[in-house]
Amino acid sequence: MVVAYSEIRDRLLKCLDEINSSYSIRAFPYEELHEKILNNSFNLVVVGQFKRGKTSLINALLGIDILPVAVVPLTSIVTILKYGQELRVTVSFNNGDTMDIEPQSLSEYVTEKGNPKNIKDVQEVVITYPSQYLKDGVRLIDTPGVGSIYQHNTDVAYQYLPKSDAALFLLSVDQPMSKAELDFLKDVKDYSTKIFFLLNKADYLDAKDLQESIDFSIGVLKEVMSRDIEIYPISARLAIEGKRSASEELLKKSGLPAFSEVLNGFLLEDKAKILIVSVANNLLRLLSQAQFQLELELKSLSIPLDELKKKTALFEEKQKESLIEKQDFDILLDGEIKRLLRDVLDEDMTQFRKTLLENAQRHLEEAFVHLKKLPSKELKSALDQSVIEYVRQAFGVWRAKEDDKLAKAFESICKRFVVRTEEVVDTLLRFSSDLFEIPYEAIRTEAFWSTKSSFYYKFKEQPGGIEIVTSSLTLALPKFIGDQIILKKTKDYLIRAVDLQLGRAGNDFEERIQKSKINFRWEMLQRIEATIEGISIAVQKGLAQQDKSTEDIQKTSVEITKYLQGLNKLKNELVEIKTVAEAIRL
Numbered sequence: 001m002v003v004a005y006s007e008i009r010d011r012l013l014k015c016l017d018e019i020n021s022s023y024s025i026r027a028f029p030y031e032e033l034h035e036k037i038l039n040n041s042f043n044l045v046v047v048g049q050f051k052r053g054k055t056s057l058i059n060a061l062l063g064i065d066i067l068p069v070a071v072v073p074l075t076s077i078v079t080i081l082k083y084g085q086e087l088r089v090t091v092s093f094n095n096g097d098t099m100d101i102e103p104q105s106l107s108e109y110v111t112e113k114g115n116p117k118n119i120k121d122v123q124e125v126v127i128t129y130p131s132q133y134l135k136d137g138v139r140l141i142d143t144p145g146v147g148s149i150y151q152h153n154t155d156v157a158y159q160y161l162p163k164s165d166a167a168l169f170l171l172s173v174d175q176p177m178s179k180a181e182l183d184f185l186k187d188v189k190d191y192s193t194k195i196f197f198l199l200n201k202a203d204y205l206d207a208k209d210l211q212e213s214i215d216f217s218i219g220v221l222k223e224v225m226s227r228d229i230e231i232y233p234i235s236a237r238l239a240i241e242g243k244r245s246a247s248e249e250l251l252k253k254s255g256l257p258a259f260s261e262v263l264n265g266f267l268l269e270d271k272a273k274i275l276i277v278s279v280a281n282n283l284l285r286l287l288s289q290a291q292f293q294l295e296l297e298l299k300s301l302s303i304p305l306d307e308l309k310k311k312t313a314l315f316e317e318k319q320k321e322s323l324i325e326k327q328d329f330d331i332l333l334d335g336e337i338k339r340l341l342r343d344v345l346d347e348d349m350t351q352f353r354k355t356l357l358e359n360a361q362r363h364l365e366e367a368f369v370h371l372k373k374l375p376s377k378e379l380k381s382a383l384d385q386s387v388i389e390y391v392r393q394a395f396g397v398w399r400a401k402e403d404d405k406l407a408k409a410f411e412s413i414c415k416r417f418v419v420r421t422e423e424v425v426d427t428l429l430r431f432s433s434d435l436f437e438i439p440y441e442a443i444r445t446e447a448f449w450s451t452k453s454s455f456y457y458k459f460k461e462q463p464g465g466i467e468i469v470t471s472s473l474t475l476a477l478p479k480f481i482g483d484q485i486i487l488k489k490t491k492d493y494l495i496r497a498v499d500l501q502l503g504r505a506g507n508d509f510e511e512r513i514q515k516s517k518i519n520f521r522w523e524m525l526q527r528i529e530a531t532i533e534g535i536s537i538a539v540q541k542g543l544a545q546q547d548k549s550t551e552d553i554q555k556t557s558v559e560i561t562k563y564l565q566g567l568n569k570l571k572n573e574l575v576e577i578k579t580v581a582e583a584i585r586l
């Protein structure tokens with residue numbers, strides 16, 4: 001069954017809005033759920049050797065000619081394409097600044113020719129575009145080709161792998177796979193959970209030769225990946241032509257629609273499904289609770305006053321138990337977070353520092369051999385530059401990976417504590433359910449917390465890459481200084497630069513984890529509070545009504561029943577949405 005993701009997403013959003021506007025549910029996480037649904041994005045990162053047609057593929061997928069392509073190694077900066085109501089191109093620089101530019105000037109920032117060795121110090125470029133393809137939350141990430149003479153381009157490509165949902169690995173028929181390509185693939189394998197292989201430029205070959213090329217690539221890839229491989233032959237060129245001339249035939253021949261379908265199926269099944277089901281479950285849980293409270297209110301209208309008071313006293317006794325639970329919650333959560341910072345973050349930083357210093361020193365010595373003919377002052381500044389560049393790249397890659405790792409670890413802590421919180425809430429509700437003889441249906445919502453993109457651990461979009469203090473030594477350099485002293489001083493500088501960077505990165509990680517913890521804790525305790533309050537208020541309302549006239553009581557009871565019917569309708573709709581989502585299969 002082909003399900004339009006946008007369709008069930010919109011149905012879910014409608015439910016969410018209706019609950020928010022018609023039912024006053026305490027601690028209803030409307031904003032969070034809304035944002036979660038709207039921001040659900042699929043990051044597709046396009047990687048491969050230089051000149052395989054990565055940029056062309058993105059143009060083809062979008063049916064536009066927006067990104068610059070060429071016959072020489074070109075893309076040097078990562079470009080992210082995402083949905084927006086109008087075309088807009090924003091450049092982010094490593095120092096944190098951003099700037100909107102005209103689309104025509106794109107190549108002055110993202111290409112090796114327009115921005116050689118990234119002298120403009122660009123971190124990334126974000127393009128928003130009103131394309132149907134991007135509307136469902138797909139984000140396409142164009143990366144510089146690896147393996148060209150521009151090493152810095154290769155490093156950049158690595159940074160975007162850990163957070164991607166899938167990598168599109170591009171090969172092309174005009175060149176057999178190279179060693180650099182295979183080495184790169186081995187790394188991609190470590191960083192990326194899902195890889196699709198595309199064999200581009202299929203238009204160069206006839207059917208027989210194309211098959212031969214596919215078979216050859218499959219053979220090589222199977223060995224590296226140690227699993228069965230599927231390769232999708234495509235022609236970005238034909239796809240662009242097909243879209244431009246609105247020719248179905250060309251488009252079909254390009255192989256792109258067939259691949260898109262597979263890709264969309266994967267995205268739906270892997271991410272959209274989990275998201276929809278878990279949000280629906282969360283809403284169902286909240287509605288169940290609201291329903292319980294309404295029924296309790298209804299019941300309280302008819303229970304004899306004495307009995308009602310007795311039951312209320314019993315409930316108040318019970319709710320004291322949750323105070324102890326709350327204390328335990330705090331102690332345990334603090335402990336887990338401390339362990340995360342100490343056993344994971346500190347440990348990783350120590351390890352990274354060691355490897356980085358070793359590698360960077362080796363790099364420095366090599367650079368020194370190349371550069372030592374330069375006059376002292378130039379030598380010093382060239383070495384500093386080389387160190388800065390090296391450390392920046394290494395940090396970028398490490399930080400992306402560490403970020404992902406911490407997010408997952410934090411997520412898994414949250415997951416355990418959500419289960420705990422829900423148990424406390426359910427115990428209270430079940431107790432009241434027995435006490436007042438009203439049915440209560442508990443719904444588990446763990447799925448929500450296992451979605452890949454983290455919820456509580458909030459990522460900044462990470463503007464501003466690694467800032468490095470420039471060495472002030474250059475200025476203070478004595479006139480006739482020996483080369484070896486320069487090397488030594490640069491090595492000292494390297495250590496200071498690394499430690500400074502590491503200190504910053506460590507603080508940044510820790511601060512974000514602590515902030516995330518506070519948010520999480522608050523929200524969990526809020527859930528328990530809201531349950532207790534909801535139950536108390538329902539009983540209080542009943543109590544307050546008891547001395548009213550029979551007519552008034554009758555009126556209230558009709559109103560509540562109407563509310564309950566509305567709730568039931570919403571619940572049915574949510575169950576249906578869930579069923580549709582669960583049926584999504586590739």
Ligand SMILES: Nc1nc2c(ncn2[C@@H]2O[C@H](COP(=O)(O)OP(=O)(O)OP(=O)(O)O)[C@@H](O)[C@H]2O)c(=O)[nH]1
Pocket residue numbers: 049050051052053054055056057068069070071072073074075076143144145146200201202203204234235236237238
């Ligand atoms: N015949 C043919 N040529 C293609 C196709 N796709 C791309 N090309 C050409 O291949 C060359 C490289 O395309 P790009 O899209 O710039 O490749 P890239 O992988 O982004 O290159 P880098 O950014 O340098 O890594 C260009 O001259 C394209 O016109 C295709 O399907 N068929």
Ligand SMILES: [Mg+2]
Pocket residue numbers: 054055056069074075143144145
């Ligand atoms: Mg490119």
